[in-house]
Structures are given as C-alpha cells and as structure tokens.
Amino acid sequence: MALSAESIPMRWPAGPLDIALGEKTKxxxxxxxxxxxxxxxxxxxxxVQGTPIxxxxxSWSADAAQQQALKPLIEAGKKAGLEFxxxxxxxxxxxxxxxAAQAAGLAAVAMEGDAPANAGVPVxxxxxxxxxxxxxxxxxxxxxxxxxPGLPQGATPQGGPTNLPWVDSNGAILQIARALAPDKTVWVxxxxxxxxxxxxxxxxxxxxxxxxxxARWVISLEDGLRADLLAKKxxxxxxxxKLIDTVTFFEQHKELRTYQPNxxxxxxSNFAAPNYDSAEEAINLMPRLRQPFxxxxxxxxxxxxxxxxxxxYYLDKEAPDAALRKKLLAFASGGGTLLVPSNWxxxxxxxxPAEPYLLFSMRKVGKGRLGVCKEEKPDAYDTVAxxxxxxxxxxxxVRVYNAPSSNFLYATSAQGKQAVIHLLNYSRxxxxxxxxxxxxxxxxxxxxxxxxxxxxxxxAPQEAGGAELTVPRISVYGVIELEN
Amino acid sequence: xxxxxxxxxxxxxxxTGVGALLARPAWSRAVTVPTGKVAVARCKTYxxxxxxxxxxxxxxxxxxxxxxxxxxxxxxxxxxGVRWARxxxxxxxxxxxxxxxxxGGMVHLLGKAGAxxxxxxxxxxxxxxxxxxxxxxxxxxxxEILSAADNVEFENxxxxxxxxxxxxxxxxxxxxxxxxxxxxxxxxxxDVFISNAKLKEHSATGVTLSMKNIYGTxxxxxxxxxxxxxxxxxxxxxxxxxxxxxxxxLPSKSAPQQLDMSMPKEAGFRLPRIISELNTxxxxxxxIIDGIMTATGSETAGRGMxxxxxxxxxxxxxxxxxxxxxxxxxxxxxTEKGKAPFAxxxxxxxFGEQLGVGIRDLKKNEILGVNPADVVFSFAAIREKMGxxxxxxxxxxx
Numbered sequence: 071m072a073l074s075a076e077s078i079p080m081r082w083p084a085g086p087l088d089i090a091l092g093e094k095t096k097x098x099x100x101x102x103x104x105x106x107x108x109x110x111x112x113x114x115x116x117x118v119q120g121t122p123i124x125x126x127x128x129s130w131s132a133d134a135a136q137q138q139a140l141k142p143l144i145e146a147g148k149k150a151g152l153e154f155x156x157x158x159x160x161x162x163x164x165x166x167x168x169x170a171a172q173a174a175g176l177a178a179v180a181m182e183g184d185a186p187a188n189a190g191v192p193v194x195x196x197x198x199x200x201x202x203x204x205x206x207x208x209x210x211x212x213x214x215x216x217x218x219p220g221l222p223q224g225a226t227p228q229g230g231p232t233n234l235p236w237v238d239s240n241g242a243i244l245q246i247a248r249a250l251a252p253d254k255t256v257w258v259x260x261x262x263x264x265x266x267x268x269x270x271x272x273x274x275x276x277x278x279x280x281x282x283x284x285a286r287w288v289i290s291l292e293d294g295l296r297a298d299l300l301a302k303k304x305x306x307x308x309x310x311x312k313l314i315d316t317v318t319f320f321e322q323h324k325e326l327r328t329y330q331p332n333x334x335x336x337x338x339s340n341f342a343a344p345n346y347d348s349a350e351e352a353i354n355l356m357p358r359l360r361q362p363f364x365x366x367x368x369x370x371x372x373x374x375x376x377x378x379x380x381x382x383y384y385l386d387k388e389a390p391d392a393a394l395r396k397k398l399l400a401f402a403s404g405g406g407t408l409l410v411p412s413n414w415x416x417x418x419x420x421x422x423p424a425e426p427y428l429l430f431s432m433r434k435v436g437k438g439r440l441g442v443c444k445e446e447k448p449d450a451y452d453t454v455a456x457x458x459x460x461x462x463x464x465x466x467x468v469r470v471y472n473a474p475s476s477n478f479l480y481a482t483s484a485q486g487k488q489a490v491i492h493l494l495n496y497s498r499x500x501x502x503x504x505x506x507x508x509x510x511x512x513x514x515x516x517x518x519x520x521x522x523x524x525x526x527x528x529x530a531p532q533e534a535g536g537a538e539l540t541v542p543r544i545s546v547y548g549v550i551e552l553e554n
Numbered sequence: 555x556x557x558x559x560x561x562x563x564x565x566x567x568x569x570t571g572v573g574a575l576l577a578r579p580a581w582s583r584a585v586t587v588p589t590g591k592v593a594v595a596r597c598k599t600y601x602x603x604x605x606x607x608x609x610x611x612x613x614x615x616x617x618x619x620x621x622x623x624x625x626x627x628x629x630x631x632x633x634x635g636v637r638w639a640r641x642x643x644x645x646x647x648x649x650x651x652x653x654x655x656x657x658g659g660m661v662h663l664l665g666k667a668g669a670x671x672x673x674x675x676x677x678x679x680x681x682x683x684x685x686x687x688x689x690x691x692x693x694x695x696x697x698e699i700l701s702a703a704d705n706v707e708f709e710n711x712x713x714x715x716x717x718x719x720x721x722x723x724x725x726x727x728x729x730x731x732x733x734x735x736x737x738x739x740x741x742x743x744x745d746v747f748i749s750n751a752k753l754k755e756h757s758a759t760g761v762t763l764s765m766k767n768i769y770g771t772x773x774x775x776x777x778x779x780x781x782x783x784x785x786x787x788x789x790x791x792x793x794x795x796x797x798x799x800x801x802x803x804l805p806s807k808s809a810p811q812q813l814d815m816s817m818p819k820e821a822g823f824r825l826p827r828i829i830s831e832l833n834t835x836x837x838x839x840x841x842i843i844d845g846i847m848t849a850t851g852s853e854t855a856g857r858g859m860x861x862x863x864x865x866x867x868x869x870x871x872x873x874x875x876x877x878x879x880x881x882x883x884x885x886x887x888x889t890e891k892g893k894a895p896f897a898x899x900x901x902x903x904x905f906g907e908q909l910g911v912g913i914r915d916l917k918k919n920e921i922l923g924v925n926p927a928d929v930v931f932s933f934a935a936i937r938e939k940m941g942x943x944x945x946x947x948x949x950x951x952x
Contacts, residue, residue: 360638426716428682428789452789459683463691471640472855504643506693530643534693540643 073125073153073178073192075209075255078317080118080289081157082126084110084143087136091129091159097264105297110139112146117299119150121314122321127288130156130179132166137174144174153177155194168193180212180257194257199243200346204251211251216240216260216287219279220272221475221497237475237496242353244283245331246341249365256285262292270312271498271546274519277313278547281320282479282492284327289313312519316547319519326549329481329490333362334380335461338390338398340368345386351450352385358451359458362468362480372397381407381461383453389415403436409457412443429456469506476503476544491550498545508536511552516541518548587910590871591615592878593922596929597846598864600655604846608659611868612667614922621839623668625745630711630838631657632752632767633678633688635854644860646692649849652750654689656844658699660750665703672703675740677712677770680778682789685710711738712774712790720773720786722810723835727909730827731817734810734835736786737771741836749838749872753845753863753879755933756853758799758821759829760895761883763876764841764869765902765911768832769825772798776806783807795821798828822891822899830905833872837911841875843867845882850936857940863931873903873912874919884932887914894934 088106092098108114118126126147128140144154156171158164158181165186171179172190185193185205195203196212204211217238240258247256258280262268273291280287291299291310298306320326335356339349356363366374368386372394376382382401384390390398399418402408409430410417419433419440429452430441441460443453463469468480468491475497482489489511493503507514514527521542527550529537541550593611597603612618631652640646647653657674664672678688685708689696700706709715717739724734741747751767759766772794775781779792784807796803799821804811818824845865851858865882869875877887880895880903891900903914913919916926 428713449789451791455682455789459687463687466691469638469691471638472642474636474639502642504640532693534695536693538643 073155073194073208073210077125077153077177077210077255078122078321079125079127079155079257079286080123081259081261081291082109082128084114084128085136085139087129087131087133095264101297102293105293105300108300109296110143112142114300115143115147115150115152117310118152122317123289123314124151125153125155125177127155127157127180130158130167130171130176132163132170134170137170141174144176148175155180157181157196178208178210182214196259199246199350200341200343202247202250202341204254209255210257211247211254212288213240213243213247213256213258213285216243216258216280218260218262218272219275219494219496237477239354239357239477239494239496240279240285241283241357241477241479242350244280244285245353245365246350248284249367249370250341252367252370257288258285259288259290261290264293266292267294268292268309269498270309273309273313274316274546275494275496275498277316277320278492278494278519281316282326282494282547282549289317316519323517323549325483326481326490326492329483329488331362331364332378332467332480332482332489333364334378334465334467335361335363335383335457336366336376336379336381337363337383337385338366338368338371339385340388341365345388348450348453349385352383352454355451355454357477359454360469360478361454361458361466362478368394376401376406379406380465381409381457383409383457384414385411387411387413389413399435399440402438402440405437407439407441407460408435409441409460410443412446412448414442417442425460427456427460429453430460432460465508466506467508471504471506473500473503475500478505487554489552491552493541493544493548493550495544495546500543502543503541505539505541505550506532506536507539507552509552509554510537511554513553514539514550516544516548516550518544520545520548524551587907588871588912589919590869590874590912591920591922592867592869592871592874594878594882594924594926594929595866596864596924597866598862600653600846604655604866605659605662607866608663608842608868611866611923612663615840615868615870618663618667621667622664622746624670626671626673626743627664627669627746627748628673628675628740628744629657629660629664629748629750630767630771631674631676631750632762632770633676633685634762634770636679637688637691639855641849641855641858641860644849647694648847649860650752650754650854651692652752652844653846654694654696654699656750656842656846658702660748660842661699661702661706665706669703669705669746671705671707673707673709673740673744674699675709675711675738675771677710677738677772677774677790680712680774680790680792682710682713684708709738709740711740711771712778713788714738714773714775714786715740717743720776720809723832724810725831725835725909727834729813729831730905730909731812731814731824732810732828732831733813735772735832736776736809737836738773741771746839747836748840748842750842751844753843753848753865753867753883754853755851755858755883755895755937759825759899759902760897761876761880761885761902762853763843763879764838764872765829765833765876765906768836768838768872769794769798769829771832771836776809779803781806798824800824826900826902826905829902830909830911833906833911834909838872839870841867841869841872843875843879845879845931850933851940859936861931861936863929865929865931869919871912871919873906873914874916876903876906877914877916877919878921878926881916881926882929882931884930884934887916894937
C-alpha cells in the first residue's frame with residue numbers, strides 16, 4: 071500500500087532507537103522503556119485493528135538494531151494492510167536510512183530538510199512550520215512542530231468577564247502549510263507532554279484542531295495511555311475509542327477538506343523568513359477578532375482570484391514583483407482596500423487624512439484605498455486590530471458569540487452553495503454558541519462526533535439583516551453546515 | 555494614609571472640606587452636598603413611547619433647553635465587557651448595554667433642545683475601534699444615531715482619540731485613592747456631561763448605575779493592564795482591573811499616582827472610592843438610567859437573566875439618581891457594606907455622599923413622576939433566589 075492523501079497516520083514509538091532517545095530525556099523511566107519494547111511486538115497492532123488508522127509512523131535510522139527490532143512489526147502490519155513511514159530525526163546517514171526504508175518496505179520516510187537525491191521511497195518533508203516545503207514525490211507534507219491544542223497552562227476558560235482567553239491551536243501553521251502546498255495533504259506532529267494524564271476530550275480536540283483545518287494530526291498517545299491500551303484497561307480503551315470516533319467523523323466528512331477558508335480579508339505572504347513570525351502571529355490573532363480570512367501564498371498570488379475580498383494585507387517586507395503589484399493596485403482601484411508594510415515603495419494615491427487609524431495611513435486609490443503601515447515593526451495584535459477597524463464590521467460574513475474559548479473557521483464549497491463553520495472549543499466548557507451569518511442560507515444543521523445525529527438549526531432573522539443561529543453546546547468540536 | 559484607620563475615619567478624613575471645593579454641574583444650586591431632582595417613569599418598550607416619556611421626564615426636571623441650548627454635550631453610554639459574550643441569545647442592548655434606541659432618542663431630544671454639538675462616547679473593552687464599528691459588530695445601525703440630530707459624533711475614549719492631549723481632572727479635596735485622573739479630551743471639551751447608564755447589578759460594586767458608568771471614562775492607555783509605564787500607550791490593550799481593582803500595577807507615570815500604596819488591594823474597597831472620586835472630578839449634569847430591559851445578577855454575561863423592569867430614571871445628580879435606581883431594584887440606597895447589594899463591598903453611593911457628589915436619602919431629594927415604590931422590580935428578590943454574585947471583587951468592568 072502506497073502513501074497517499076488517504077493515509078491516516080499514528081505515531082508508533084517502539085524499539086531501541088526510541089529507547090535510546092528517551093534515555094536522554096528527563097523523567098524517562100523503566101516503565102516507559104517497557105512500553106516502547108512492548109509496542110514493537112506485532113501483538114500491539116491489535117490496538118489499531120478495526121480503526122481507520124492505516125499508517126504507522128515509526129522511528130527510523132540507518133541503525134540496523136532498530137531495523138531488525140521493527141522487522142516483525144512491519145511485516146505483520148503490512149500483512150494487515152498497514153503502511154509504515156519511517157521518521158528520520160537528527161543527524162546521521164540519511165541516505166542509508168532511506169535505502170534501508172526502501173529495503174524494509176516502508177511506504178515513505180519523513181525527514182527534516184531536503185530529501186537525498188534519488189531516494190527510492192517518497193520523502194515527506196518534515197520541517198518546522200516556518201520552513202514548510204513540499205516534495206514532488208510525496209502526496210504529504212509535514213509540519214513537525216505543532217502544539218498540543220487547548221488552553222495554555224493557567225489560563226481560564228472564560229478569560230475574565232471582559233476578555234477572551236488565549237488558546238493553543240495549530241490553526242495558523244496549518245493554514246500556512248496548506249497555502250504553501252495546496253495540492254498536498256498536511257500532517258502535523260505534536261506529542262502529549264510526558265506523563266500528562268489527558269482526558270479523552272483532549273485527544274478529540276487534537277484530532278479536530280487539525281482536521282478542521284484540512285490537515286491530519288499524526289496521532290500520538292501518552293506513554294501511560296499506550297501501556298494501558300496494551301493492558302486492555304477499559305478507561306484507556308474508552309479514551310482511544312473517542313479519539314477514533316473523531317477520526318472517523320472526519321473520514322465520513324471528507325468533503326470538508328475540499329472547502330476553502332472564506333473571508334473578506336486575505337493575507338498575502340511568502341510565509342518564510344523574515345516574514346514568517348509576523349505572518350504566523352497575525353494569523354493566530356485573527357480568530358481573536360472573530361474575523362474570517364484566507365491566506366494566499368505570494369508565489370501564487372498573481373494567479374489567485376481576489377473575488378469576494380474587501381481587503382488584502384500584503385505582509386511581506388519585500389515588495390511584490392511588478393505583475394503582482396499591478397494586480398494588487400488594480401484590486402484597490404476597483405474599490406478594495408490594500409494594506410501594505412511601511413517600506414512599500416512610492417505609495418500610490420493622495421493621503422486620505424479623514425480616516426485616522428492608529429497604525430495605517432490611508433491613501434485614496436481609484437475607488438478604493440491603500441493603507442501604508444506607519445511602523446517598521448508593528449505589533450501583530452495592533453496590526454490585525456487596525457485592519458479590522460479599517461475594513462469594518464458592517465459586512466461581516468460570520469460572527470460568533472458566547473464561545474469565549476472557541477475558535478471558528480468559515481469555509482465554502484467551490485461552487486459557493488454550501489458553507490461550513492467549524493467550531494472548536496478549547497476549554498470543553500461553555501454553553502450554547504450563537505452565530506450570526508450574513509448570507510441568506512436556506513438551511514443549517516450542526517453535525518458533531520458528540521451528536522448522535524445532525525441537529526437542525528433555526529434561523530432568527532435580524533432587524534439589520536442576516537440571521538442568528540443558536541448552536542447546542544459543543545464540548546470539543548462541531549461543524550455547522552449551511553446550504554443555499 | 556495609615557492602614558489602621560477605621561473606615562469611618564477614612565471617610566471622614568477624606569471628606570473633610572471636600573464639599574465646598576466640588577466643581578458642580580452648572581444647574582446645581584446647592585452650596586454644600588447638593589440634592590437632586592430625579593424623575594421616574596414607566597416605559598415598557600424602546601418604541602415611540604421612549605422619546606415621549608423621556609421628554610416628559612426632562613420637562614419635570616426643568617427642561618433640557620436650559621441645560622444644553624447652544625452647548626456641546628458629551629454623553630457617556632455603557633458598552634461594558636467583551637461584546638462577544640451575550641446572555642444567551644439576548645441582545646447586548648436588551649441586557650447590559652445602553653440601548654441604541656435610548657441613545658438615538660437622547661440624541662434627538664438633545665438636538666431638539668438646541669445642543670450645538672453632541673458627542674456620544676464610551677471606552678469599549680480593549681479596543682481602538684470606533685464606536686460605529688462596535689455598534690456595527692452588534693448589528694446596530696449607527697447612522698440612525700448620527701442622523702438623529704445635527705453635529706453628532708462618536709468617540710472611543712479608551713485612548714487619545716481625536717484629542718491632542720489628555721485632560722487632567724483633579725479630585726476636589728485631594729482624593730482618597732487618586733488625587734486626579736487623566737481622561738480623553740471629550741470629557742473636558744464639553745459644556746454638559748451626561749451619564750447614560752443601564753440598571754444593573756455588579757459583581758464588584760453591588761450595583762452599576764450612573765455613578766459607576768463614569769468609571770468607564772478612564773482611558774485604557776493610562777489605566778489598562780498594558781498601559782504605558784511612563785507615558786500613555788498609543789493603543790488601548792486590556793482591562794482596568796490591574797490598576798483600579800487590585801493595584802497590581804500603576805497607571806502611566808504621566809497621570810496622577812495613587813496616594814498611598816498600602817491601602818487594601820481589593821476591588822470592593824477600591825472601586826467605590828475611585829468611582830466617587832471620578833464623580834467629583836468629572837461630575838455629570840444629567841444622569842439617565844435605562845431600566846426598560848436589562849439583566850439581573852451581574853454586569854456582564856454569566857449568571858443572571860434578561861428582565862424587563864420597564865422603568866426609566868433621570869436626574870440632575872448621580873448619587874440621587876442612583877439612589878432611586880437602587881430603590882427601583884428593590885435595594886435600600888442607605889445600605890452600607892455587609893448587606894445586599896453591598897455584601898462584600900463598600901457603597902459607592904455612601905462615598906459619593908461623603909465626597910459631596912449628592913445625597914442618597916430619597917427624602918432629601920426631589921422625586922418626580924412615578925413613585926419609585928410603585929415601579930419596584932426586585933433584583934433583590936431574584937438575587938435572593940439565585941444567591942449572591944461571585945466575587946466581591948474578583949470581577950468588574952465599566
């Protein structure tokens with residue numbers, strides 16, 4: 071079985087290589103080593119039997135001991151229809167490791183940096199989010215440094231009566247990866263903290279945080295949970311079942327992956343140094359302003375459609391090439407708002423002092439506006455707050471209320487007849503969420519791994535236009551399906 | 555300030571001689587602690603009856619014309635808290651915020667009474683967005699307010715806004731906690747100042763009425779959690795809790811500083827004093843409380859329920875008006891700390907009285923229109939059933 075976009079990965083730490091790596095870390099115990107040994111036993115494959123998981127990601131290297139230790143597992147797994155990906159980490163003879171992977175029948179390897187020339191198996195680029203790249207030979211691209219989603223340590227689910235709490239999410243890095251590699255399936259890697267006793271909902275959120283952004287988490291279980299699964303302890307089985315139910319939900323709703331994020335604002339960047347940090351932070355902060363948005367990779371911007379956009383934030387310090395600049399200015403001249411960094415050369419149009427924004431100086435360009443940032447290194451929050459102020463809430467496509475520790479993602483189908491709003495609750499607390507939608511959709515329902523069946527939602531028309539939808543409490547994840 | 559002073563000593567000490575120094579509204583005729591006129595009316599909806607009722611109430615108070623004709627008016631409304639947190643699916647204006655019809659109705663009446671310029675102001679939570687934007691995000695129609703009279707404008711007073719510099723308001727008598735406050739220019743560049751509040755309870759101050767509404771005049775750039783250390787920040791970030799509720803940080807050094815850092819760092823102690831100081835430093839000429847629709851239990855979404863007391867209160871003095879407001883809510887305005895709604899905080903009204911803002915005893919004020927006792931909507935009874943709100947100090951907003 072070859073690696074494909076349908077591969078559903080799970081991290082499978084096992085064997086002497088993981089034990090050796092673990093021994094270098096603080097808190098590694100004999101019990102953990104025993105777990106790693108037991109997971110190299112083919113019997114451990116029973117854990118994933120009957121689940122959608124069809125791809126196990128094992129630690130791999132040129133070290134023969136690891137290869138030999140995993141051989142029975144790999145052979146048994148392949149007979150059971152599983153594919154294996156070898157994760158090559160650190161320095162070492164990568165070419166030899168890749169060759170050994172080919173010889174062992176692995177479907178692919180994943181590694182940081184560039185693939186060795188003439189690799190005999192697909193190589194999944196496995197890089198930090200700031201260095202995401204795609205490989206022609208792999209249908210998958212990886213983001214190695216995801217975060218386990220949820221509320222940061224010490225945060226409150228409400229964040230106080232007068233503010234929203236911060237949440238840890240991979241939304242920004244996954245949207246960036248998808249913008250940079252739109253024809254690839256994005257995998258993201260992150261592990262539970264060692265020793266963390268995570269509730270089932272934490273694992274469900276980890277699946278949903280990635281799945282809602284069109285990506286796949288390389289499922290990674292905490293050592294204690296893995297030990298308990300092999301010991302067939304019921305609480306562990308229940309936790310794993312809930313995780314699998316969420317994975318299954320996304321497999322049953324594959325069409326969601328084809329929907330594209332929608333919004334009135336687009337961010338254009340190369341999403342690489344020296345622009346990456348600003349871009350990631352701005353994209354992290356957009357959800358706090360409850361503003362749906364889309365991302366456009368700079369390299370693809372000249373060919374991208376700007377239809378439906380009200381504003382474009384060209385974020386990069388490097389000026390666009392002539393063709394893209396022309397296209398951006400045409401967008402502004404046609405009535406759009408173009409927001410650019412302070413070093414934008416020779417800003418077009420006369421100043422528009424009647425529009426006093428804190429961070430952007432506005433200029434009149436045709437029927438639209440050009441906003442030039444006043445600061446060389448603006449604060450990311452101030453930037454997105456000013457952008458929100460400039461574009462106005464008057465034409466908001468979606469708003470969400472009463473979901474303080476939740477993020478939402480608005481996406482539409484290619485034809486625009488269907489739309490979805492993914493709702494992710496990072497605290498597992500809260501009540502019914504309330505959504506405002508501007509478009510006159512005919513029907514709405516919410517589906518969720520938490521609900522036995524879809525729940526129809528009623529539109530409450532608003533005096534000033536649009537309608538509101540009350541969504542029953544979602545503990546972790548649900549998606550509102552809207553249809554015209 | 556010595557820590558071993560009793561509360562009474564503190565009050566008396568702080569209040570000595572303050573009354574005579576107060577800068578009072580132009581139409582107040584009292585010499586020391588002023589009494590007030592307060593009009594009360596039934597008003598069940600925000601429909602056409604609203605403007606008619608308000609008009610009658612202002613006639614009862616002596617007419618708006620004498621106060622605002624040819625004048626610049628600043629009207630502080632109340633948009634408390636995170637706007638994305640509603641009480642169920644109830645609208646913000648039906649629970650915690652001054653209703654747009656109330657704002658529009660007031661603007662209309664002020665314009666009709668001859669106001670030269672009308673500024674609607676507020677410092678909504680942690681944002682530099684214009685008030686139009688805040689209203690649009692609530693699906694309001696700000697244009698209806700802007701067109702309700704000539705020369706109407708909005709200003710977000712969380713920061714410098716359209717001003718060139720902040721305005722210094724000194725607390726007459728020197729203050730208890732702060733000797734003065736730096737505020738957005740709108741609060742100085744006006745002839746008439748109006749507090750247009752909502753009839754609500756408050757987790758840190760018991761009730762939040764026209765006096766507490768003035769707390770929200772303080773700019774986040776100076777008094778917010780991310781305010782500048784030396785000078786005001788350019789942009790407003792965060793809430794006022796760190797500076798005002800708990801004194802875990804200082805305001806920007808450019809502003810008047812706390813008189814004595816050894817004072818208790820509890821919101822229930824600090825806020826009533828700070829609010830009263832603000833009411834003496836920037837007194838309101840007119841106080842209006844929107845009690846047509848509101849919420850019980852708290853000042854923002856949380857516990858509580860949307861209710862329709864169907865009452866409007868307007869007065870010439872914030873203490874007197876709030877005393878009537880408390881009466882309508884089923885509370886005794888003479889209540890001191892230890893009893894609802896001031897179970898865990900001092901009475902803001904008591905401090906207002908001590909600092910010479912006004913008198914909370916209804917018998918000493920002139921009550922017009924409907925008898926407050928006839929329109930009581932007992933928040934107290936609902937509170938009794940629900941139990942006290944959380945805190946006594948851990949929460950709070952404007």
